[in-house]
Amino acid sequence: MNNQQALQKTFEHARTYFPSLGNSYKGRPVLFFDNSAGAQVSQFVIDRVMDYYIHRNAQKGTIFARTVQMQQTIVEARQLAADLIGATDHTEIAFGQNATNFFHLFAHHLGRDLHEGDHIVITEADHHANVNPWMELTERGIHVHLWHVDEQGNLDFDHYKELLALKPKIIAAGWASNATGTIHDMKRITKMAHEAGALVVADGVQAASHLTMDVNAAGVDFAAFSTYKIFGPHMGFGYVNRDRLERLEGWCIQKELEKDSYFFEVGSQNHEGIEGFIGSMEYLTQLTKDAEGNGLTLDGTPLANSCSTRKEIAGAMHFAHLYEQQLTDHFLAKLAEVEGVVLYGKTAEQSDERLPVFSFNIAGIETDTLGCALNDAGIEARTGNYLAINLMKRLAVPFGGNALRISLVHYNTVGEIDRFFNILEKVLKELNTYVHQ
Ligand SMILES: Cc1ncc(COP(=O)(O)O)c(C=O)c1O
Missing domain, CATH: 3.40.640.10 (Type I PLP-dependent aspartate aminotransferase-like (Major domain))
Structure with a gap:
């Protein structure tokens, strides 16, 4: 197993610690993409x-x-x-x-x-x-x-x-x-x-x-x-x-x-x-153990010489960041294929300077209209300015300082991202039909 596979194995398994990630809406599994507002809790908590x-x-x-x-x-x-x-x-x-x-x-x-x-x-x-x-x-x-x-x-x-x-x-x-x-x-x-x-x-x-x-x-x-x-x-x-x-x-x-x-x-x-x-720190400790069990190591990182508890807790965040970079690259590659997309912040080429938190608009579609249609399709993502009021006022002028935010963390998966883009494609088709009538 190479490092990429080990990260994927570790974090796909991490989901199993979260009972609430199995929720469904209208008979379909929910995509919980509002993590910047607040994450779900594990069974440890x-x-x-x-x-x-x-x-x-x-x-x-x-x-x-x-x-x-x-x-x-x-x-x-x-x-x-x-x-x-x-x-x-x-x-x-x-x-x-x-x-x-x-x-x-x-x-x-x-x-x-x-x-x-x-x-x-x-x-x-x-x-x-x-x-x-x-x-x-x-x-x-x-x-x-x-x-x-x-x-x-x-x-x-x-x-x-x-x-x-x-x-x-x-x-x-x-x-x-x-x-x-x-x-x-x-x-x-x-x-x-x-x-x-x-x-x-x-x-x-x-x-x-x-x-x-x-x-x-x-x-x-x-x-x-x-x-x-x-x-x-x-x-x-x-x-x-x-x-x-x-x-x-x-x-x-x-x-x-x-x-x-x-x-x-x-x-x-x-x-x-x-x-x-x-409990949430016990969860992170478990994640570090899982990652190390899958062959990942903290050697060569600043954490390697830390005390054991710091290593165990913060180590999970080191591995999580590496895994989230894979999610970021995948998400941005998919987003680039969407017609009319306006992304705020760092681009795909600068992906190592950002978190997997993506705010964007689609030209010609009102932000809330898009957000409501996605919510209705079982995607829990937020629209608005998320109280980054000055920043969004500056960046998203044509959209009144609002955008759709998809915010991921380490328990999200590439599969969920793919499902999101399939749903987005359908929603955009419906909205365009609606807009053009
Ligand atoms: C960057 C940032 N700072 C502060 C806050 C507010 O945090 P709290 O709800 O703990 O007061 C948030 C909440 O979304 C945030 O994202």
């Missing part, structure tokens, strides 16, 4: 949540066994999140409601150290989750600048240099676009930001369901993630580089209130969700 309710359902702050176990489980979960994203350890992780909430918390707390006339940079490529919280600071006389993208949706680094000359205090930037799937060079963003004296708040939400994340190597100061996009429950977690946190002047740590809570983790948490998150 379902089992973990059930196990929590049976054995560890408790509140914080007592010394009896059920509570102690629950609290230990939360620390264990934080450590697994740290291993997933390459943080130093569990003290740099906090669980919470979702990524948006973390960006609001970051803006609130970092904002305490800002003064009227200070500058912040946000990007035109970002989801509004990492835009709005910073815009709110303009009410206090803080200047928020939009870092522009070019006509393909790529961040314009010449413009970045100009903005850095203003000596901004904070750069809020996404690791990958949820609209075009473009991967941003986070290392370059942070290096330039740090040289100019700015902190970086990264949106790791999209990248984390596809790539091996390494917050330390990338040098980000703050970051937020959505666990429900990493095959887990509806929650999020934040990363804060410990050194940066302790240097914040206005920072008031909640240690006195909640002994067990780290920085942003205040009040009661979603314990069952946190436990489910452990």
Whole structure:
């Protein structure tokens, strides 16, 4: 078996861990292509949540066994999140409601150290989750600048240099676009930001369901993630580089209130969700074992020298990315055959700079009309701007800033892509007939 076959074997088998991927609609199997909005969960997650309710359902702050176990489980979960994203350890992780909430918390707390006339940079490529919280600071006389993208949706680094000359205090930037799937060079963003004296708040939400994340190597100061996009429950977690946190002047740590809570983790948490998150990390561990069992190896990758848990968890994302590149190439080759297609973001020739997230329109067909027809044919894919509002306004002008998004992850298959294009062909024929009547 060569590597390509081993990847295919590993990830076609990965589907079997997800009971919900067998769903059907109107008697036909559903194609679940809305993964950028949120992924499905494996049996590992379902089992973990059930196990929590049976054995560890408790509140914080007592010394009896059920509570102690629950609290230990939360620390264990934080450590697994740290291993997933390459943080130093569990003290740099906090669980919470979702990524948006973390960006609001970051803006609130970092904002305490800002003064009227200070500058912040946000990007035109970002989801509004990492835009709005910073815009709110303009009410206090803080200047928020939009870092522009070019006509393909790529961040314009010449413009970045100009903005850095203003000596901004904070750069809020996404690791990958949820609209075009473009991967941003986070290392370059942070290096330039740090040289100019700015902190970086990264949106790791999209990248984390596809790539091996390494917050330390990338040098980000703050970051937020959505666990429900990493095959887990509806929650999020934040990363804060410990050194940066302790240097914040206005920072008031909640240690006195909640002994067990780290920085942003205040009040009661979603314990069952946190436990489910452990299940999603068990799933990734299983995937790495499956991949290695099929002859794949992490030798020669930066993960090879990591601790065993990081290797097991993040290793799955390394293999997933390799497999997703096959899906991307296949999808883009098929898409190129569709008449009138307008794809946003990186082209087939630049496929190694993107995720398998494809936003496009078909000339002459209204986006929602196409989306509804596909939904009706059992394809669960989204139309709109996916809250990448500025980016889609810039890229999809003739379509009112809207597009159809097909977002795949590692449990999708080449067979599903082929089925999608067969259905798309039929739908387009019907729509064209309808349009021309
Ligand atoms: C890039 C990106 N950032 C942030 C978010 C918001 O995440 P959450 O729902 O966890 O707040 C999303 C959700 O789609 C996203 O795609």
